[in-house]
Amino acid sequence: MDKKKIVEIKGLVKNYGTRGFQTRVLKGIDLTIYENDFIAIMGPSGSGKTTLLNILSTIDKPTQGMVLLDGKDITKMKNKELSQLRRDKIGFIFQDYNLLDTMTLQDNIALPLSLNGVSSKTCIAKSETLATIFGLKEHLKKYPYQLSGGQKQRGATCRALISEPEILFADEPTGALDSKSSRDLLERLKMVNDEGKATILMVTHDAYSASYAKDVYILNDGMMKCCLTRGNSRKELYDRIIDMQVAMGSDFV
Numbered sequence: 001m002d003k004k005k006i007v008e009i010k011g012l013v014k015n016y017g018t019r020g021f022q023t024r025v026l027k028g029i030d031l032t033i034y035e036n037d038f039i040a041i042m043g044p045s046g047s048g049k050t051t052l053l054n055i056l057s058t059i060d061k062p063t064q065g066m067v068l069l070d071g072k073d074i075t076k077m078k079n080k081e082l083s084q085l086r087r088d089k090i091g092f093i094f095q096d097y098n099l100l101d102t103m104t105l106q107d108n109i110a111l112p113l114s115l116n117g118v119s120s121k122t123c124i125a126k127s128e129t130l131a132t133i134f135g136l137k138e139h140l141k142k143y144p145y146q147l148s149g150g151q152k153q154r155g156a157t158c159r160a161l162i163s164e165p166e167i168l169f170a171d172e173p174t175g176a177l178d179s180k181s182s183r184d185l186l187e188r189l190k191m192v193n194d195e196g197k198a199t200i201l202m203v204t205h206d207a208y209s210a211s212y213a214k215d216v217y218i219l220n221d222g223m224m225k226c227c228l229t230r231g232n233s234r235k236e237l238y239d240r241i242i243d244m245q246v247a248m249g250s251d252f253v
């Protein structure tokens with residue numbers, strides 16, 4: 001059976017600036033993301049990674065091109081439709097967690113459900129299930145200031161997954177974490193993906209983080225340059241990413 005297309009991008013162009021002084025940041029991107037993919041997008045600073053993620057996650061609008069999410073063109077949607085799409089179909093994790101300081105971890109995780117009027121019994125059950133997967137069960141009653149960076153990011157990931165979104169967008173999710181906390185988060189993301197519970201698109205500078213993905217796309221100068229696909233092992237993919245970075249030269253950070 002054909003795999004379900006979650007996101008389809010065709011001829012995506014993004015210009016910034018005013019007429020006459022425009023910079024073309026994305027120069028015609030084509031990309032299809034299928035159900036249960038785990039894609040990492042890497043590229044030098046300024047290559048357009050965040051711009052692409054912002055368009056996919058509906059924060060920004062493209063200049064030209066088509067972005068279908070679940071078969072619907074998000075570039076043509078009105079604000080009301082977009083906010084519903086963000087609520088129901090998209091999960092986000094950012095580098096800086098964005099947990100609410102005045103709520104416990106459990107309330108933070110359950111927030112997307114409680115805002116949608118889901119019963120507190122279901123909120124508790126679902127947040128406990130995810131907290132167990134992400135190693136946070138004993139921390140649910142704590143407030144964000146009582147948690148480590150790694151625990152906060154795993155909590156933010158639970159919150160992003162609790163509404164069972166079609167796709168999880170992650171913008172440098174390990175950017176503020178030490179290596180052990182990064183590994184802990186990445187192992188768990190890989191686990192939920194391996195179990196068929198999440199489709200993930202992650203933007204990262206970090207070859208180690210990218211090596212947890214199934215496919216690694218390289219964005220350079222506003223264009224998709226190549227794709228590396230995981231073969232036998234994560235380590236082997238990591239080595240190929242490093243080789244590719246060396247081949248692309250010193251501006252690839």
Ligand SMILES: Nc1ncnc2c1ncn2[C@@H]1O[C@H](COP(=O)(O)OP(=O)(O)OP(=O)(O)O)[C@@H](O)[C@H]1O
Nearest residue numbers: 016017025043044045046047048049050051052205
């Ligand atoms: N709102 C904006 N107005 C004008 N130019 C912008 C805007 N946002 C981004 N740019 C420019 O677009 C280019 C791509 O930026 P973007 O943030 O997408 O790159 P990136 O690959 O995510 O970089 P980094 O890895 O450093 O975060 C840069 O040259 C940037 O200066």
